[in-house]
Amino acid sequence: MFAVTFFDGEGWREGVVEADDDGQMLLREVALPADLPRLDGVIVGGFTDHHVHLELVDVDLLADSVLGRVVDLGGNVTVLGDLSARFVSLRSLNDRSLSEERSDETKRPRVARTSTVIEFAGAFLTPPGGYPSDRDWAPSGSFREIASTDDAAAAVAEMADAGATRIKVASNSDAGPVFDDDLLRTIIELAAARDLPVVVHAQGPGEAQRAARLGAAALAHAPFSERLSDEEIAVQAASVRWISTLAIHDDPERATAIDNVRRFHAAGGTVLYGTDMGNGPTPVDLHPGEVAALREAGIDGLALVRALAPADPRDPASVLLFLRGDADPLRARRLTPADLKV
Template sequence: MHAATFFDGEGWREGIVELIDGRMLLHDERPAPGTPRLDGVIIGGFTDHHVHLQLVDHTLLGRSTLGRVVDLGANPAVIAALAAARFVSVAGAPSLNERGVDDTDARSLSERSETKRAPHRVAIDFAGAFLTPVGGYPSDRDWAPAGSFREIADAETAHAAVTEMADAGASVIKVASNADAGPVFTDDLFRAIVDAASARGLPVVAHAQGAGEAQRVARLGATHLAHAPFTERLDDSEIAAQAASVVWVSTLSIHSMEHSARAVAVDNVRRFHAAGGTVLYGTDMGNGPTPVGLNPAELDALRDAGIDGDDLLRSLAPQDPRDPASVLLHLADVTATPSSARPLTPADLKV
């Protein structure tokens, strides 16, 4: 039994960590005087709020520092089966995506070293299929797996698609609104999707791309943007309106360092965060050779946007380490970068 400082999702607290029947468990209770103290601090498994598990070797996640992922576009039957099973990783397996690309080199040294550790369960939330207009994004993309999108022609098919995703176990509905890559929904049809989702208690997350799309989908009832706006710089009044009503998933590192979209997105996020908006860590995992685990490039981009320290940890929405189902991660101290986290082991509890 050791005294330990832990992050509860909002701030730092004191508790006790101990090894019981081979499991590391954290209790929310004040340590007694003289209790030996754990070196470092404890945090729960991190969350990636934008992944595509059909485009990566998802079995590697169980050896990462992620405890939860949100899949925002997949065949609902496939992703529902993964969510029901969660996953246990195969030690040392290469990260092969559906295009046959070995992603091993793209992973950080810390992520690669995690393949040697005991696997843990990963919680999966999902949207199921993209809902898109007839001929809309990503219906014409080679990377889109079979069954990963539904083309919506009217309110009736919108309601049917939302019902299908909800019945499959979706916790959110994903809507494509990419005016740069094809048609987008009319205001009325977008609202019909929002209404159908709301009737099932599901928020709508939108891929908003193209001039004015981020502002339009927010006005029509989307509660989350799958990507921080990168098409254009939002003015301060638009930032304020978004900060009051919409959550942004970051995905800043999908833009190359030299691309203007990255500078636009980072600037928007910096001002959105300063205005009190909620930014969630998300990587669009599967969009190129991304790490199957925590992405240091995304963390660096969030810091560039002024999100660091406890705010950065909050964007990662770590699991509650007091939950017995959570993986417990170890950090050197409260100022350590999340990319240095590793699973807590019995060896950390020194006599």
């Protein structure tokens, strides 16, 4: 048993960490016994990537990553529902198999192989001919073309019934038609009736502000197609969360996005780490380029940890990550019983 500093989702706290007889890593917030040895580092739960496309990557690579949760923002809802259920089954199977393993010195260190939690939005909702309906990369069933309120109601119900935890709307005027205000507002209201926040891909002049004005909960990408004014930034910071996805851009879009994020963060806005995993050769793990871009935008230290939204490490199902020294997330790795050797 070791004393340890850990992150509970809001700030740093004190507790103890130990490995039980089955090699399961356990963390508890308790009064620290006197003279307890201290772990040379800190612990956080698995990080969250708030914008991924799992049908475009080798999803099995998540098993060895430091990601405890991923949020798919556009894909075939049936495929994603099955994939999420498979990972839930893997978590249950791993918990059972862990308790059945023999204490054998020839085995690799026994640590809970908790699978990544998969959440998803299901299909992009887009107008007829809207983004991404004309894109070769869009998997079959990954978008729904919405022409009416009835179409919208059916699509929101379909995603909700399949287990979606949010709704994704495409509002990309650079690539094709977008919903008018009335239909976009209706989609947001229909989603709210199912307790589902709406995440909008807002691209093109005025689209980020329109999404905020009509009640979107989050932008799938920090605005990159235009520099927002300080007044517009203040409106965004008061009501909408931004998912970063800074590293997917080249200049000038990258510079524009970083400038927007720097001012949004300074205004008190909530920035969430997200990579658009699957958009190009992105790692199926923590993305060093995205972390570097967030730091360039002034998000570092505790603010960076919060953007990564790690799970509560006191949750027995959470991946436990070990960070040494300056608690740099890029040095995070999964905690093992070997780390608790004196």
